[in-house]
Amino acid sequence: MRMDRGYLALVLNAHLPFVRRPDYPRFLEERWLFEALSETYLPLLRVLRNLEADGVPFRLTLVLSPTLTAMLADEVLRERYVAWLDRQIELAEKEKERTAGDPQFEPLAALYADLYTSDRDDFTILYGRDVLSGFDYFYKKGRLEIMTSAATHAFLPLYRDVPEAVAAQVETAMISHRRHFGKVASGFWLPQLGWYPGMEEVLKAYSVRYTLVATRGALLGKPVPKYGSYTPVSCPNGLSVFVRDARATDAVWSEYTGYPADPVYRDFYRDIGFDLPLDYVSPWLEDGTRSFTGFKYWAVTGRTEEKNPYDPAAASAKAVEHARKFLDGRGDQIRKAAAYMDRPPLVVCPYDAELLGHGWFEGPQWLESLFRLAKDRPGLRFVSLGEYLKLHPENPASMPEFSSWGSGGFAGVWLDGSNDWIYRHSYKMLDRMMELAERFPNETGLKERVLNQASRETLLVMCSDWALLIRAGKAGAFARRQVEDAVSNFQRIYEMLCANTVGTEWITRLEKRNNLFPGINYRMFRRKRS
């Protein structure tokens, strides 16, 4: 029996905001899902299958956000993804012809042909268009632990004064998880790791056993956590709170020194959608505007416009090297921390899932290498978060402080001069939604449908991704329109209910478009009475 010297917990947060526009024949932002499926979710499942086939032990915690889950389960989007893959395969064939005979670029065109063909085969044949079943397979086997997250990825600290709003985000998420995976989620990922004291009460009320916070939030906790970030802490009500490891974060996330910035890796930004003549690529651009196609032939190289051609073999070797370096670094941390602890230290490494594959093309290879290399490292054990709690149910008492993983460590990313106008509307919607839930507690039929749709729009306006995108500028106009749509849909519903007239056709159309959370119950917005 081996002695565990320390634990590593990898947590991947898979999330995209809800974008679904069946009223358009093709919709640019639906590509976010298709790209993530092609470069992250399906490759990730391939990694897990490879590891299983080779008997390599692995444990991974995966967050599947409710909006992403809703999109992955949606028939319209599944259909559109297959059509999108067909177009990608068509472009790959065209690229193979264009680059024929070129020793550098022809193999790269073939690489994309293989990628999209594998994706199509996996998606349509292996999973019967149901990618969630692929994750569920490993979930049921105990290799993968799936956490849920707030219904629409709301940054919860900014709604802490409206407990009904926070509870609605948690309740909807828990119901969504049970609906898709048939069991209660033990872990709850706080969007943007946005925590505030008091969050533990809401989570515990829905039987959540654990969550995660940013390092800052934990270290500012009261009392100061005895083991720093090397064990979870236990809130007074028993909720376990894991702590993001700062150094493991930097190793991957740091823009200039993180692994994805290595010169040999594939460059994300250089894409034939910008490089090749417009009339050649325009059939693959959603509205004829230059954009990403997914076909990228250049390496990061450095902070220069003069990029080197991408060399997949060199990049693969680098991914293995970085996996080794990552394990060395964490092993070193564990060794040093263990000197001050009476139990094996835990290093929690949470990342955006879409970084692996989509942002960092070689990320899935890195992940696979981590598990393969760890097999030969005695004393270093990968655990899922729930598994750790089974091994170490008792943890130091502490209440983490308000914090997030955003720049500055608090709420600055989601509340600044560019996006602060959102909150006047979201708070008004919440106020009115609670008013409606009080006024109409026992509605059935059409009126209940209308009230449920009002709840969906209320949840949608709280989505933190829109605030982030508005701040960043990229896709800011789209994000702003998403907020405006939700506000305007809600206002129309509110006015209809006040006038006691319901536009059946309009509400049916809206239900068909924003169809997430089919089992939603507007009564969750009834005022909490203390």
Added chain:
Amino acid sequence: MNLEKLSALSDDALLTLADKLGLMVPADLERSFLIEALLEALEEDSEEREGALDSSERIEETKYSGSGTDFLETSLDPGWCSDNRYNDTMIRLLVRDTSWAFAFWDVNDEERAQLRAGETGTAFQGYFLRVMEENGRESSRSADHFDIPVGESDLQWYINLPRPDSRYRIDLCCRIGGKARVLARSNVVQTPRGSLAEDSSFMDGKTVELLALSGFGELDINPAEDRHPSRILSGAEVEE
């Protein structure tokens, strides 16, 4: 692409955009020079926005790949939501970090008109925000407060709060005939702690070392105020 979009705009729209970007341009500037200046300003703006993002935000942004010309679109059509009001008298306070909070408020049009018209023998002297530190007892008012005058058209403000780990509330007030009148009262907010909750000099030495190994030194967290900061900062260093 920006060049194509800008070229399609009317002269008035170009001048409006120049105004939004803070460009001082003579009204008779030739169209091609104006477009060139706008392109340059848009590029600078984009670089500034990029620079304001941290690594994780930039990585997260890659999930949302698009044309990247959205700022132009946003500037030309800021949307209807950003100026929209609900015509009720209210104020709400949101905490941003250890020392800043965001307040947004409104005053009902009728009430606003009545205030402006004034009562007999009294004159309306404007609105102000009264920022109060709460001492923890409900509905009690601390003597510790300060006022921020705001304009009639102001509807929001970022407020620098004096202390981390403290509770604050704001009253939306107006002054009439020299007397303050409360129009709306905000929710109470708590600023987060910006330093360790305990005195590190009384901590177990092992915990101090583990805090350092957790990256405490790089997180820009103050050790507890006036309490041997060097004790934490000189803890074990970790090399990758």
